[in-house]
Amino acid sequence: METVQSPIIPVIGQLIRENPGTISLGQGVVSYGPPEKAIAAIPEFFLNLENHKYKTVIGISPLREIIAEKLSQENGISITPNNAVVVTAGGNMGFMNAILAITSPGDEIIINTPYYFNHEMAIMMADCRPILVNTDDTYQLRPEAIEAAITAKTKAVVTISPNNPTGAVYPEETLRRVNEICRHHNIYHIHDEAYEYFTYNGISHFSPASIPESEPYTISLYSLSKAYGFASWRIGYMVIPDHLLEPINKIQDTILICPPVISQYAALGALKTGKSYCQEHLPNIIAVRDIVLTSLQELQDRCTLAPADGAFYCFLKVHTNLEDFELVKTLIQTYKVAVLPGMTFGTQNGCYLRLAYGALKKDTAKEGIGRLVEGIKTIVK
Structure with missing residues (x-):
């Protein structure tokens, strides 16, 4: 068990609790409840x-x-x-x-x-x-x-x-x-x-x-x-x-x-x-997705974003020598926005971030992604 990586969600969750007001783009859940x-x-x-x-x-x-x-x-x-x-x-x-x-x-x-x-x-x-x-x-x-x-x-x-x-x-x-x-x-x-x-x-x-x-x-x-x-x-x-x-x-x-x-x-x-229940909620997720993708365009000179036509995630490659976990900690502590570091997904030779937007409403998404963009613009020169 010592060779098994520790789950990252509780680690990020603790950082969020230590920094009240943080908007989470971390865990992959939806904003709606059961039918x-x-x-x-x-x-x-x-x-x-x-x-x-x-x-x-x-x-x-x-x-x-x-x-x-x-x-x-x-x-x-x-x-x-x-x-x-x-x-x-x-x-x-x-x-x-x-x-x-x-x-x-x-x-x-x-x-x-x-x-x-x-x-x-x-x-x-x-x-x-x-x-x-x-x-x-x-x-x-x-x-x-x-x-x-x-x-x-x-x-x-x-x-x-x-x-x-x-x-x-x-x-x-x-x-x-x-x-x-x-x-x-x-x-x-x-x-x-x-x-x-x-x-x-x-x-x-x-x-x-x-x-x-x-x-x-x-x-x-x-x-x-x-x-x-x-x-x-x-x-x-x-x-x-x-x-x-x-x-x-x-x-x-x-x-x-x-x-x-x-x-x-x-x-x-x-x-x-049936699946119609999920389909009823997809327009809201799509609207949030559009907000996220539009805002991320501001980071084209600092990040690489591949097409993401499914789920509710974006995976960013950040053009920096910073370790991704250190970047994540700074984003939470200074800019009050949480994402997950790519290292937990097995990425090597680079700084990667996973953004999850399925749990967000439009207003929260706009504020959260705005904080992320501001943070990366400031940190990554």
């Missing part, structure tokens, strides 16, 4: 005393059934005897389940940099080795580099689209190519789709598990945290090859016994509302 149907489903939970006892390890049947319907209609993924749905306590648990199920100590998992820090942490906790493959200058995947990194110890390639931390969305053609590489090398393709509804400028989301005959080696991860304002309820789900059901059942039973049943009832209500 009415999610809240309305809670009383149904209390009507049955059996709901206060342990339930099925992989999730209650009604929730898994509506998830299967959603996957079929929206993602083009059919649930067959060759695959299965497992309800998890959030997307992070789905990833941990997958890593523990498919690896032995010393195995390798390929992740693309910048990576999502909890993925790297989970790989390290499993006593495996994260193999880092750089994305290109616009944070898009490099399939040839991914394939070149595969060894006899490789167990999986991890992709995230829309991406955290960069906001990049990977084209269908690229994801198909990565999935084919995994099939060819007899390894798993783990694909995180937590931000599936957050795409802009007409960009489409693609689910690799919809590729015909990909069920035996494709693992898909989903979360309700973002789309349904559900972060603290800790509900997500995964689609897995049928042969992983037994090991994942063992893992989840040991760590969790079952996903929190009251949250599963709320999730059932949320999914009955």
